[in-house]
Amino acid sequence: MRILILGCGPLTTLLLASPDSADHQFTILSGDMDCLDDLADEPRVITLLTPEPLMQDYLQLGGIDNADAFLALSEDEYENILTSQIAKHIFNVGKVVCRLENPQLQQFYTELELEVVNPTLDLLQDLNRALQG
Amino acid sequence: MYILVIGCSEVGYHLTKALLASGHEVVVVEKSPARCDLLTEELGSVALQGDGTDQITLKLAGANRADVVIAATDRDEINLVACQMAKHVFQTGRTMALIKDPKNEPIFQILGVDVVVNSTHLVLESLEERIPGRPLLRLMNLRSSSMELVSITIPEDAGVVGRRLGEVELPPRSFISLVVKSSGVERPSGDLLLDAEDEIIAVTPSGGEQTLYDILTGI
Structure with a gap:
């Protein structure tokens, strides 16, 4: 799969390191030059430094037209919301995932049929499970 | 008309001033306490300090009785979320958003923002006219x-x-x-x-x- 990811942070680097992702091609868009530099040696990863604020041109430079999946994993929730909806409604990307930490935004956009992930909430559930177990 | 302005950027400030002058009831939701103070000092008690994409703040600002919500922060992303909240949670009749990236215009329209004002386009138009x-x-x-x-x-x-x-x-x-x-x-x-x-x-x-x-x- 060709996967376009917005945001370079622990979540992105963990995903790239996971064995499940070995067969995929990634393009990472981020304004964090240091994080992108750390990924520069990965053969199946293309990195693209983006300006602040992100312009839609950069999604196209990152190949959103041909992407099989778009993951908005940046720390900026508003940027994740806008770009996920662009990926879904303008470029008809088959799989779109949006990272949101704010529970209110998470509920609202789930109702608007965005696929939302919330790492903090998932962590909390894991912790509760661990405590019960 | 009751108009809710989200964000007191420079545009938001001048817009609020003009709307008040034409006799509308206006409330501005602005995150920065300093800008809220400035608004209160200049235009009277029109400012509500808070996040314009937060449902509780929007409710306090009277979003459910607003005729128009104008999202005028200096970020396209926030303006989109504010308009989507107004439309879907508070059933605001008319939502308007200011955008800077001209390419964002179609997505705002697809997602139901009624009026999209593209500030880059406006500047370009007025410059082209003079070149x-x-x-x-x-x-x-x-x-x-x-x-x-x-x-x-x-x-x-x-x-x-x-x-x-x-x-x-x-x-x-x-x-x-x-x-x-x-x-x-x-x-x-x-x-x-x-x-x-x-x-x-x-x-x-x-x-x-x-x-x-x-x-x-x-x-």
């Missing part, structure tokens, strides 16, 4: 049809000078709606002779202005 030797003006974006109303002035050396309108091959879906000559305004007809300095008012698909421009001004 000599670049006689292409975008007059209006005909929103629902993705068409653009443009004005193109025919230069002296253009190939179409001295030809009849009917002989000019226009790009698909483009048509001439008016020809402004020095002698007056003419309705377009196939027989109409084109002269240098004629101003052509035309409708063309958004993004296709350059093709029409090249046809009418090419040597």
Whole structure:
């Protein structure tokens, strides 16, 4: 799969390191030059430094037209919301995932049929499970 | 009318001032306490300090009785979320958003924002109007049809000078709606002779202005 990811942070680097992702091609868009530099040696990863604020041109430079999946994993929730909806409604990307930490935004956009992930909430559930177990 | 303005950027401030002056009831939701103080000092108690994308804040600001919500922060992303909240949670009749990245206009429209004001486009229009030797003006974006109303002035050396309108091959879906000559305004007809300095008012698909421009001004 060709996967376009917005945001370079622990979540992105963990995903790239996971064995499940070995067969995929990634393009990472981020304004964090240091994080992108750390990924520069990965053969199946293309990195693209983006300006602040992100312009839609950069999604196209990152190949959103041909992407099989778009993951908005940046720390900026508003940027994740806008770009996920662009990926879904303008470029008809088959799989779109949006990272949101704010529970209110998470509920609202789930109702608007965005696929939302919330790492903090998932962590909390894991912790509760661990405590019960 | 009760108007809720989200964000007191420079535009938000001047907008609020103008809306108040025309007799509207206005509340501004602004995150920065300093800007809220400034608003209160300058315009009276119109500011509510808080996050314009937060449902509790929006409710406090009376979003459920607002006739219009105008999202005017300096970030396109926040303006989109504020409008989506207003529309879906508070059923606001009319949502308006300010955007900076011209490419964001279609997604705002698809997601139901009623009026999208593209500030980059506005600046470009007004600059183009004043740049000599670049006689292409975008007059209006005909929103629902993705068409653009443009004005193109025919230069002296253009190939179409001295030809009849009917002989000019226009790009698909483009048509001439008016020809402004020095002698007056003419309705377009196939027989109409084109002269240098004629101003052509035309409708063309958004993004296709350059093709029409090249046809009418090419040597």
